[in-house]
Amino acid sequence: MSSTEFTELHNMVDKLCTIFSVKRPQVHLFESSVPVIFTVGSKKKSHIIVSRRLLDLMEDGELEMVFARELARIKEGNVTQNTFVALVAGIIASFSTIALWMAMLTGFGQEDDPAPKFIRFVAMGIVMLPCSLIVYAGASDSILKADIGAVRIMGNNAVMSSALKRLHNDILLNSMEYFNPGHVHLYAMNPVKANSFFDIHLSLFDMKPSLSERLISINETNVVAGQDKIVRNRTNLTEV
Amino acid sequence: MFSEINYFYTSLKDWQKAMLFSFISYSIILFGLIVAITFILKDFKFLLVFGLSFAYMGTVIILMLISAKILKKRLVER
Numbered sequence: 001m002s003s004t005e006f007t008e009l010h011n012m013v014d015k016l017c018t019i020f021s022v023k024r025p026q027v028h029l030f031e032s033s034v035p036v037i038f039t040v041g042s043k044k045k046s047h048i049i050v051s052r053r054l055l056d057l058m059e060d061g062e063l064e065m066v067f068a069r070e071l072a073r074i075k076e077g078n079v080t081q082n083t084f085v086a087l088v089a090g091i092i093a094s095f096s097t098i099a100l101w102m103a104m105l106t107g108f109g110q111e112d113d114p115a116p117k118f119i120r121f122v123a124m125g126i127v128m129l130p131c132s133l134i135v136y137a138g139a140s141d142s143i144l145k146a147d148i149g150a151v152r153i154m155g156n157n158a159v160m161s162s163a164l165k166r167l168h169n170d171i172l173l174n175s176m177e178y179f180n181p182g183h184v185h186l187y188a189m190n191p192v193k194a195n196s197f198f199d200i201h202l203s204l205f206d207m208k209p210s211l212s213e214r215l216i217s218i219n220e221t222n223v224v225a226g227q228d229k230i231v232r233n234r235t236n237l238t239e240v
Numbered sequence: 241m242f243s244e245i246n247y248f249y250t251s252l253k254d255w256q257k258a259m260l261f262s263f264i265s266y267s268i269i270l271f272g273l274i275v276a277i278t279f280i281l282k283d284f285k286f287l288l289v290f291g292l293s294f295a296y297m298g299t300v301i302i303l304m305l306i307s308a309k310i311l312k313k314r315l316v317e318r
Contacts, residue, residue: 121261122265122268123265124265125258125261125262125263125264125265125266126262126265126266126269128258128262129258129259129262129304129307132307132311133307133310136310136311136314137310194254200254200257200258200261201258201261201262202258203254203255203257203258203315204255204258204259204311204315206254206255206315206316207314207315207316208313208314208315208316209316210316
């Protein structure tokens with residue numbers, strides 16, 4: 001992401017890094033119709049990857065909050081572990097896509113024909129179970145921690161709740177893209193969903209906590225009164 | 241008969257349906273193994289196939305039961 005195109009966004013990240021006392025991550029933008037944001041990297045260098053749709057969808061405060069959430073994850077120190085798990089689980093999960101392509105390239109039909117879909121379905125049945133177990137066993141269970149950590153430091157539960165609801169609704173209504181389910185633990189809001197019968201194996205990645213549990217935890221988090229105002233003054237945000 | 245199958249299927253949660261189809265997928269692998277062994281040996285050895293099926297399905301069922309326990313704890317049930 002070039003510095004000139006998204007100056008305000010870079011300024012916001014800089015200021016959030018100061019607030020969270022973390023090393024500044026590199027921010028990358030990718031084109032997608034699904035609002036997703038996630039962090040990968042190592043202890044030395046982290047990368048926040050954000051979709052164009054998320055930048056378009058979120059209001060200023062909400063955008064600040066989802067970035068704060070990613071910085072809370074970096075601060076927790078589990079980015080390396082989650083990235084490694086995503087790599088391994090992602091490779092395993094991609095075998096079903098390879099099976100689909102092999103079926104298409106060997107003359108079983110096109111992507112929407114029943115035969116390649118069935119072959120992919122069988123391949124998914126084989127790989128998705130070990131893949132989901134790797135995700136659950138290997139990834140740090142840090143969704144709630146990141147939510148609460150960001151809310152505590154930023155001091156505004158309402159904005160975080162609103163951001164999560166907006167992400168959830170947009171993904172529920174508009175998301176038709178296929179995301180590798182091995183990466184499900186990285187996202188702020190899970191974009192992997194079963195859109196048809198042939199995607200039923202993706203329901204193995206519908207991991208807890210649910211949105212309602214997250215909202216309850218966020219609402220129960222104590223924030224220091226007036227902290228929000230202080231943070232807003234420090235960041236002095238302008239529209240992206 | 242069909243209504244009972246339908247009732248059983250609709251009563252399953254999404255992740256349980258996924259596990260059911262996973263089980264079928266693993267059974268397809270076993271079928272492929274039996275066909276391959278039979279072709280290689282040019283004979284159907286009942287004891288060998290029975291032993292292989294028993295060991296394979298036993299392992300699959302045990303691992304799936306363990307997985308079901310883990311998934312029940314970790315999944316949002318729909």
